[in-house]
Amino acid sequence: MVFNEVEINNFRGIKHLLLPDLRQINLLVGKNNCGKSTVLDAIFLLSGFSNPVLNMRINQFRDYSSFTEEDIALNFYKMQTSNHIYIRGNINGKTIRELKISPVVSQSKIVLSKDDISGVALSNKETNIGSGLTMNFSYISSNGDKLDDSATITLRTSKRGKNEVEIKLPKEYEETLSTAYISSKYAFNIAVEQLTRIIEEKQDKVIVEILQHIEPRIKSITVLKSQINVDIGLDRLIPINMLGDGIRKLLAIVTALYACKDGAVFIDEIDNGLHFSSLSSLWKAIIKTAELLNVQVFATTHNIESLQSLNNVLFEDEYADSQNDIMCYSLRHMPTDELNAYKYPYEKFQYVINQEIEIR
Structure with missing residues (x-):
C-alpha cells in the first residue's frame, strides 16, 4: 500500500479534505459534482509531485486541453491563485510527501508607449510577460532522509x-x-502498450484468465499492428473492440494494475461501460490483482450496484480475507465549504446500501 492518509487543501472546489485510514482498495462515492474525481486528480498529482506536466494532463481527462494564462487559475480554490494548493500524503506511516502549487510571479517591465498616445487603451506597462505554476515538493522519511525541490511550468x-x-x-x-x-x-x-510488455514477460495467461470471467470464449490474447486481438474459437483472431466496452474497460484496469506494481492506480467511474452482471467479476479481478502486486486502488462511482457487487464478493469465503483491505468513503460538502469524508468499512457496507447514503 502507498498512502494511508491524504490531506487536500485549496484544490478546485475543495477547500479542505482529510482522507484517513486509507486501505488497499478505496471506493469514493457521493452525489454528482461532490468532488470525487477532483480527489483522484489531487492524489494523482501528489504521486507525481515532481512532474509539472500533470497539471495539464489532469484537465485533459475532462477533454480540456487548453493551457493559457486564463487557465492557470482553474485548479485553485475559487479560481484564486492566492489560495495556494497544498496536498500531503502519509506513506505507510514512514514518509510524509508534500506538494505545494503556487503561481509563477511575473515581473512587469515599465515601458513607454510610442504608438497612438491618444488611444483609449493607453498603458505604460508591458503585460503578459510570462506566467505559470511552481510546484514545490518535499518528503521526509522516518530514517531522516529529506528532499526539498521544485519544478515549474511557465507560459x-x-x-x-x-x-x-x-x-x-x-x-x-x-x-x-x-x-x-x-x-x-x-x-x-x-x-495496448502495457499489454505488449505483459506478453513479453509471459504473463498474458493471467490476463486471459481474468477476462474469461466476463467473456468465457476468450482463449488467448495478442497484439498485432498496435491492435489487441483475441481468439474466441473462430477461424481467425478478432479485434477486442468487437467484444464491447466492458471487456476493454476491464483489460485497461488489469493491465494498469500490472504496470504499477507496488504503486497506485486511479480509476474514475469504475463501472462506466460495464453491465451490472459483470461488476462482481471486475471486483474479483481488482482484489486479486491488487493483492498479488501490492497495488493501491482509488476508484469513484455513483452507482449503488457497484457497492452492492463489492459487498457480495467480500461475503464469499474466497474473498473474506480481503474485507479489512477495503474502505468506502462518502464525500459530502459542508456549509463551511469543506469536504468531509465519512468512512464505511466492509461491516457497514450493507447500511450504506440500505440507506443509499450520498451515492446517487
Missing part, C-alpha cells in the same frame, strides 16, 4: 508571437513510484 510568448510552454524539471530527483490514471474516457492505446 511565454515567442519572438514570433506564439504561446510556448516552458518546463523546468528538478535536476536530481527521479520518481520511483509507479501510478496510472484511468479516466471515464480512458485512452485504450495505453492498454
Whole structure:
C-alpha cells in the first residue's frame, strides 16, 4: 500500500479534505459534482509531485486541453491563485510527501508607449510577460532522509508571437513510484502498450484468465499492428473492440494494475461501460490483482450496484480475507465549504446500501 492518509487543501472546489485510514482498495462515492474525481486528480498529482506536466494532463481527462494564462487559475480554490494548493500524503506511516502549487510571479517591465498616445487603451506597462505554476515538493522519511525541490511550468510568448510552454524539471530527483490514471474516457492505446510488455514477460495467461470471467470464449490474447486481438474459437483472431466496452474497460484496469506494481492506480467511474452482471467479476479481478502486486486502488462511482457487487464478493469465503483491505468513503460538502469524508468499512457496507447514503 502507498498512502494511508491524504490531506487536500485549496484544490478546485475543495477547500479542505482529510482522507484517513486509507486501505488497499478505496471506493469514493457521493452525489454528482461532490468532488470525487477532483480527489483522484489531487492524489494523482501528489504521486507525481515532481512532474509539472500533470497539471495539464489532469484537465485533459475532462477533454480540456487548453493551457493559457486564463487557465492557470482553474485548479485553485475559487479560481484564486492566492489560495495556494497544498496536498500531503502519509506513506505507510514512514514518509510524509508534500506538494505545494503556487503561481509563477511575473515581473512587469515599465515601458513607454510610442504608438497612438491618444488611444483609449493607453498603458505604460508591458503585460503578459510570462506566467505559470511552481510546484514545490518535499518528503521526509522516518530514517531522516529529506528532499526539498521544485519544478515549474511557465507560459511565454515567442519572438514570433506564439504561446510556448516552458518546463523546468528538478535536476536530481527521479520518481520511483509507479501510478496510472484511468479516466471515464480512458485512452485504450495505453492498454495496448502495457499489454505488449505483459506478453513479453509471459504473463498474458493471467490476463486471459481474468477476462474469461466476463467473456468465457476468450482463449488467448495478442497484439498485432498496435491492435489487441483475441481468439474466441473462430477461424481467425478478432479485434477486442468487437467484444464491447466492458471487456476493454476491464483489460485497461488489469493491465494498469500490472504496470504499477507496488504503486497506485486511479480509476474514475469504475463501472462506466460495464453491465451490472459483470461488476462482481471486475471486483474479483481488482482484489486479486491488487493483492498479488501490492497495488493501491482509488476508484469513484455513483452507482449503488457497484457497492452492492463489492459487498457480495467480500461475503464469499474466497474473498473474506480481503474485507479489512477495503474502505468506502462518502464525500459530502459542508456549509463551511469543506469536504468531509465519512468512512464505511466492509461491516457497514450493507447500511450504506440500505440507506443509499450520498451515492446517487
